[in-house]
Amino acid sequence: MKNVIGIDIGGTNIRAAVVNSDGEILSRTKVKSNARDGIKSLLKNLEEVISGFSDFHADCTGIGIPGIIDQKNGVLTQAPNITGVKNFPLTKEIKQITSLKNIIVENDANAAALGEFWMGSGSExxxxxxxxxxxxxxxxxxxxxxxxxxxxxxxxxxxxxxxxxxxxxxxxxxxxxxxxxxxxxxxxxxxxxxxxxxxxxxxxxxxxxxxxxxxxxxxxxxxxxxxxxxxxxxxxxxxxxxxxxxxxxxxxxxxxxxxxxxxxxxxxxxxxxxxxxxxxxxxxxxxxAGLGDDAGILGCAYLALKELKVFN
Ligand SMILES: [Zn+2]
The missing domain is CATH 3.30.420.40 (ATPase, nucleotide binding domain)
Structure with missing residues (x-):
């Protein structure tokens, strides 16, 4: 059984959880994102969330964020709801401020769709x-x-x-x-x-x-x-x-x-x-939808698990 972290960054809140490969949420947290105060302020809150999960051994972290993402380079190209974002090197910056090594980023609506597909109303x-x-x-x-x-x-x-x-x-x-x-x-x-x-x-x-x-x-x-x-x-x-x-x-x-x-x-x-x-x-x-606010978290966890080749 593998554990991963799923993080759903919204305009208002950051929701995050440690999730296992059965889709069970082992630990969860929610903090304000302060997205309007800019990306630096948001990253500070994100760092706090991630350090709270340091007792869990998570092999990969999936992060959903409202914006357009260049996934190959881990760059947030546009994010109208986060002040001061244009071609922001998201993956690189997160790696610098946290101990995370393996990160995958995704658009938040895409992540929610994956969450519902994996564990929610679309699971069949x-x-x-x-x-x-x-x-x-x-x-x-x-x-x-x-x-x-x-x-x-x-x-x-x-x-x-x-x-x-x-x-x-x-x-x-x-x-x-x-x-x-x-x-x-x-x-x-x-x-x-x-x-x-x-x-x-x-x-x-x-x-x-x-x-x-x-x-x-x-x-x-x-x-x-x-x-x-x-x-x-x-x-x-x-x-x-x-x-x-x-x-x-x-x-x-x-x-x-x-x-x-x-x-x-x-x-x-x-x-x-x-x-x-x-x-x-x-x-x-x-x-x-069946997962409510958890769709994004679970979709991000699913992406992280896919990155670890847990699923065929
Ligand atoms: Zn339009």
Whole structure:
């Protein structure tokens, strides 16, 4: 049995665990990442996390981070959520400040997809697409047990598939991207244009608005129910293209917004039934994510174990 460390670096927290090759978490910790204070501050917190695991003999460490990664060179090329990052030699810097020798870095959404594939809702699957519904809409593609990273580590950016060219402007500069219809940001925009719901959300922190709309839907508020119904319809439209393209057996939906599953499931499935090609549609099962916040940790551990050739 081998032990590895899986570390999931987020904009807010660093979650980390020692994981064995059966996927059991032996020890875990969580600290603030302070990503907004810059990469140096983040690395200091990371060092603290890693030194806390010094009693465990871990042969490899997998690290997931929100950004674009040049995996061959261990370089974080871009990371919009971490202040001051451009072509940052991540692996080299971590090796310098810790005792770690064997490190593998991966994009956080890709790591979460691998986690769900290994130990979560996709554990019976052969090919899987994970959608993470958070502030934006992230994705990860696992085909026959391998991540599809693309030629430049940029595959799986499904949030920027265009589903309506006349739709709202996205951060990427295009109009009508998938994530401008299906994300926390999308919920906030739609609520801001809704006279009834805007009253319910006045004074609430913008981060808490989707949660509030979930709560209102649970209480039977018709306008709130309508918002999730619309999110589901748009989700179904986006998924239709993805399943026609990839013909995966599983789609796993995670992220904070996936807690509204019961309110968007029907309209999402209805749209896919209406639009997707029969073959890919019949092969497909869609699951809510099963690992919650542990998906990233376990995906990073899986990558580390793969690096050690634990799996065939
Ligand atoms: Zn976009």
């Amino acid at each position: 699957s052969s090919s899987l697409l994970m959608l993470t519904l958070g502030t934006g809409l992230g994705g990860g593609i696992v085909l026959k047990g391998e991540l599809w990273r693309g030629e430049d580590g940029m595959a799986g950016e499904i949030g920027h598939i265009i589903i309506d060219p006349s739709g709202p402007l996205c951060n990427c500069g295009n109009n009508g991207c998938f994530e401008s219809f299906v994300s926390a940001e999308a919920v906030r925009r739609v609520v801001g244009n809704n006279n009834e719901l805007i009253d319910y959300t006045s004074g609430i922190h913008p981060d808490d608005i989707p949660e509030k709309i979930m709560q209102l839907a649970k209480e039977g508020n018709a306008e709130a129910v309508k918002i999730w119904d619309e999110i589901g319809r748009n989700l179904g439209i986006g998924i239709t293209s993805l399943v026609n393209l990839l013909n995966v057996d599983s789609i796993v939906i995670g992220g904070g917004l996936s807690n509204a599953w019961e309110f968007f499931e029907n309209s999402m499935l209805g749209e896919i039934k209406k639009r997707a090609l029969a073959g890919p549609r019949e092969r497909l099962t869609i699951y809510p």
